[in-house]
Amino acid sequence: MATTPRIGVVTFPGSLDDRDAARAVRAAGAEAVPLWHGDAELRGVDAVVLPGGFSYGDYLRAGAIARFSPVVNEIVSAASRGLPVLGICNGFQVLCESGLLPGALIRNAGLHFVCRDQRLRVESVTTRWTSDYDEGAEIVIPVKHGEGRYVADQATVDALEADGRVAVRYLDNPNGATNDIAGIRNESGNVVGLMPHPEHAIDPLTGPSTDGLTMFGSVLGALVSA
Amino acid sequence: MTDIDTVSLAAQDPDKNQPYLELGLKDDEYERIREILGRRPTDTELAMYSVMWSEHCSYKSSKVHLRQFGEDPPASDAMLVGMGENAGVVDVGDGLAVTFKVESHNHPSYVEPYQGAATGVGGIVRDILTMGARPIAVMDSLRFGDAAAPDTKRLVSGVVAGIGGYGNCLGLPNIGGEVGFDPSYAGNPLVNALCVGVLRHEDLQLAQAKGAGNQVVLLGALTGRDGIGGVSVLASATFDDAVDGGGAAGPSKRPSVQVGDPFTEKILIECCLEIFQAGLVTGIQDLGGAGLSCATSETASHGDGGMRVALDKVPLREASMSPLEVLTSESQERMLAIVEPSNVDAVLALCQKWGVVATVIGEVTEGDRLVVTWHGETVVDAPPGSLADDGPVYQRPVARPDDEMDALNAATGARLARPVTSNQLRDAVLVMTASPELCSRRWVTEQYDRYVLGGTVLAMPHDAGVVRLADDSTRGIALALDGNGRFAKLDPYAGAQLALAEAYRNVACTGARPLAVTDCLNFGSPEDPAVMWQFAEATRGLAAACRELGTPVTGGNVSFYNQTGATAINPTPVIGVLGVMDNVARRLPSGFTAADQAIVLLGATDEELDGSAWSWVTHRHLGGRPPTVRLSSERALAWVIGSAGDGQAITMAHDLSEGGLAIALVEACLIGGIGATVTLDGDPFVALFSESTARAIVATDDAEMLFELAGVNDVPAQLIGTTGGDALSVAGQFEITLSELRDASESTLPSLFG
Amino acid sequence: MARVIVDVMPKPEILDPQGQAIVRALPGLGFEGVTSVRQGKRFEIEIDGGDPAAIARQAAEALLANPAIEDFTVHLDG
């Protein structure tokens, strides 16, 4: 067997679910490598997770300041070379702000923060992070965000739909997202961003299901076989 | 700087007229200050004494009553740090300890609900951090006026968003709490926030400044004119003159509201935890009420010498602040650390890493004076203990308002119209289920992150929050926060005990072993002998009940002056109970988990409807006496549930409290999504709605073993039905589908508060 | 149809964590010389009939601004 894959988990000031992402990475069988926002360095990791939280307080716009950090610069260029990148919640917002994924996440339609166990459908299994799911699988993963409503101009939304770049979709939309979009992928499928938190669905004791573990397992499968 | 009052000026001008009365100090208190100092105080000293000797900081009205918690505590070998520190610390085994405390932020939340509630969370989290602990969860206990009253929506929306906004941004799961409505809170909502943290025994930090030469470092937010005088009555014109030193151009603008900055608090927490981990501090204190006045005098007083502070070093948000303003500012998100000189650079480097502003503002000195300078001039030179520990203590007059209480206790609800027919009973269950008092709290709790940190094993809507303490451990804690102002209004002694009993029972229902108590005592004005009587009764009741349950009070908070005009709120002791669990995988949920299990009612039911939710919700009636307190039965019940849960003999447990058996069944069905069929003994109305205490329902596959266990422990046990189906059926009476119950329960708060 | 602008800003003496977060971030992005940022809200309101400026002012008092922590100004657009 090859050496254990190493997956980086970024910590920005104000990251909150970084410990949880690292726990999920370990639960999936990889080594979690902490990455610090201020270091222009990916420490040779095989994939990167941008975790949830409120980077820099998210006072201006979620993810707006974090995307300028040295580590995100490195991630943007590594992603263009195929590095698998998963952005969860605030991480998704950072990916959109940095231009790795199109569109933006705005205030929830109900104007409240929403924390609930969310039913989702996996729409695309041709990504580095969803390959172990069955296409169309219905899963339950928590959402918890105040600014999670996905929006983009019509042309972008049409293109996402036409190319099958919607990765996961809400079954009962918690935030008013366009076309029930919960998460999207880039064209080559190495970059995925989603609002729900797979790292909080890895153990039935502490989450509503173990459906989230599959996301971390997917990228491992790809890394080990690569 | 010429118009700053200094110690040398005080000597030259000993008879200067000082606005001590406006600052809330009495004649004899002012005389005592002069005696302590051997001269008149400087303006800055006067302001310091006034905030430190205020009710909020000195506990001058409550101290004589709170003593009973510490003096004759229940036998417990779990207490590591008791009353008197920022928060109590409890040993939970495996070398781990837990610290927890509840605190009020009532008055600020009425003025600005979002920021008031937000900064309430911020403050209690810093108290926990100060003990050297990593904060791991928060809870909140809220009271508002009538749900339909005009101002309630503003308050509920703002407070809930503020608790969520701050706690979510800190990355602390909110694992429970309570929401109540009653007209007595209309002009004075209650916002009580609890935080719990975990530490290893050896990581305990204390708020003390020891070792002459050690440096005093201020960490965190810049200091602004926030909350100056917030803890006493300093917002007077005379004080403005004092603040402005007489010569400044007009009164300065002082914010009436403090804005929380949870991001700054989050990095402050992470930074402090790294500093603790590296062993770089010898003492640490958060800045809360009375700001630097409190933090410097308390740490110096609890240390072994004095302290010297160069106040002009404090980084300011507004350059024009006077020394008095800097010392009494209550700007949030700040900590004071005592650091050995050789460690200062390392501390500053960690602060730089996290982007936390850190400044050396002084040092620990030989001797026993707290000396504060401002651009070289001495503005304070006082014994720190005189500020922190030797404040006035009052034995306030206490008088039971006999006429009012006798009338209230006589006004029983015996003659209230009761539901009799099956249809009336069915309607009553639905009305109660949909009432703001008893309906689903989902609209509130969905605004709180309950998952972050990955340790939450149970949270809302279960009876208590349960958190695993570490990834590599099965050990966990359970916490519940309860209060019942209506019971306490009818009988404050029993009311405090009933609040404790309910929180204790909630913790026990998760399968945890209740260990320790924190309390937030929300009352009206201590200057009203009737209120003081309620307070005296409540503390006496709580202390006695804690002894009987074997759960010491580890700390808490008193909030007085909760009233609108002359009308006090219902006295509202809010009690937090902490329990431990060896294996969180054995936690018991509050909902049914499987069909075809036996439902057993544990505990005895009497006809006890005065003070009940039924009387209030259906008749707006409050009178008579609250249900009987049965502490030994509570203990036995907790033991039975704990043993049965540990032996996996039961699959769930849900306590009976507000709304009695009816509401307990509705909730157990809705939480689990599984119906139930039950058969009631005796008067079905009493069986459904009585609020006799020391009761719970449990479900089991092994009723025989449960009956045996209950019998051995003298806990009455009665088989009342079976789980299953998609309705709640009461045999021979009525049936309500789960979807009808769910609609009734879930739609109330969204339609009221959107 | 009139267009009215309501600008709502945190009061000067009130902490503005949003503005502070931006000020702290800017130097890292190569922006020098920015000494202060305050972040508020801007509302663009379209009003049909009545006295638009007066209506906007009342709406600001009632709903758009929080008098405890914010000041506002109203002006007609254009």
Added chain:
Amino acid sequence: MARVIVDVMPKPEILDPQGQAIVRALPGLGFEGVTSVRQGKRFEIEIDGGDPAAIARQAAEALLANPAIEDFTVHLDG
């Protein structure tokens, strides 16, 4: 020291739930005739040296506005 104002508004085609919530709430408070509200952000920036308007414009492009959903304008105060 120059003071520059940056106004950031949601693009016309982007949903503005906050503005919509205000439009819905106003009639209940007795305000008639308000047909549309859009909520954006206003930044008051103090800049020392350089070309303040140009600096503010760059800050807006880089950070203060998200071009996917927002437009901005910059003007010197006063």
